[in-house]
Amino acid sequence: MNAVTLPASTPPVDNTSDNIEIQNSWLAQLELGFGQRGARSTLTHRRHLGPLMVQKPFYPEGDLCHVYLIHPPAGVVGGDRLEISVNVAEQAQALITTPGSGKFYRSAGPTARLTQHLSIASHATLEWLPQDTILFAGCEVDMLTRVQLAPGASFVGWEIICLGRPSSGEAFDHGRCRQRFELWRDSLTGESQPLVIDRSLLAGGDELLHAQWGLQGQPVTATMLATPATIEMRDAARNAINGSNFAEGFSATLLDDVLVCRFLGKQGAQARQVFTQAWTAIRPLMINRPACEPRVWAT
Secondary structure (H helix, E strand, O other), X not given: OEEEEEOOOOOOEEEEEOOOOEEEOOEEEEEEEEEEEOOEEEEEEEEEEOOOEOOOOEOOXXXXXXXXXXXXXXXEOOOOEEEEEEEEOOOOEEEEEOOOOEEEOOOOOOOEEEEEEEEEOOOOEEEEXXXXXXXXXXXXXXXXXXEEEOOOOEEEEEEEEEEOEHHHOEOOOOOEEEEEEEEEEEOOOOOEEEEEEEEEEEEOXXXXXXXXXXXXXXXXXXXEEEEOOOHHHHHHHHHHXXXXXXXXXXXXXXXXXXXXXXXXXXXXXXXXXXXXXXXHHHHHHHHOOOOOOOHHHHO
């Protein structure tokens, strides 16, 4: 494994203050590469700058590589930039998750940016299963996740957004998050075509958060994408949730060969539970494997 750590420079200091916080802005970058070595998929490249890293791969399934993204500060403040790049080489299979919730704290003005580029080669598989992201009231956030698929590549991934901290009495009544979740596929001629471009602007106090055509007052909104998908996979996802306590907030739709699942609810844990059930149902149909939940989810 090629592991390189770049020296972290002293972060620029943002002296803007709202009498509650003084923010230090950090740049954190992480590059990961996965390849097939014999019968096992391995972490072949790892390069990081600043407080964003992985420690080691895990193999609870024997050959498929599980990796946990670690951000030691745990939270992101205004002005911070997190940049993640993942490349899965031909035939390799990887599952990536996080050990805990991501947090975007209140900002005194600067925007925090999270950029994630996920590239999956032909006949490779990436399962992108991070835990929820909590947006504190007053945050300023720009999030982009772009997935680039080669012909024959497979992907399943989700984003779970929690607005405010209802359990602590904090509503998302001010602040803003611009979110983009994009799925692109290369054609045999080399041209890239969009499969799904999902964009939202979540602003505190906006009508979208409470309208029946919007989030209906629910503080958690989540999206799961899976491809290539079939009608059988769509029905399996629906059947896995039907009859559960959270069925009313869940939907599953097939757009060509992309399965789009949505969830609205009250807690991030609910969204992860629902999506885990859907993932458990579709995984055997998608990559011919039973579900194997990352061990870190049980801690």
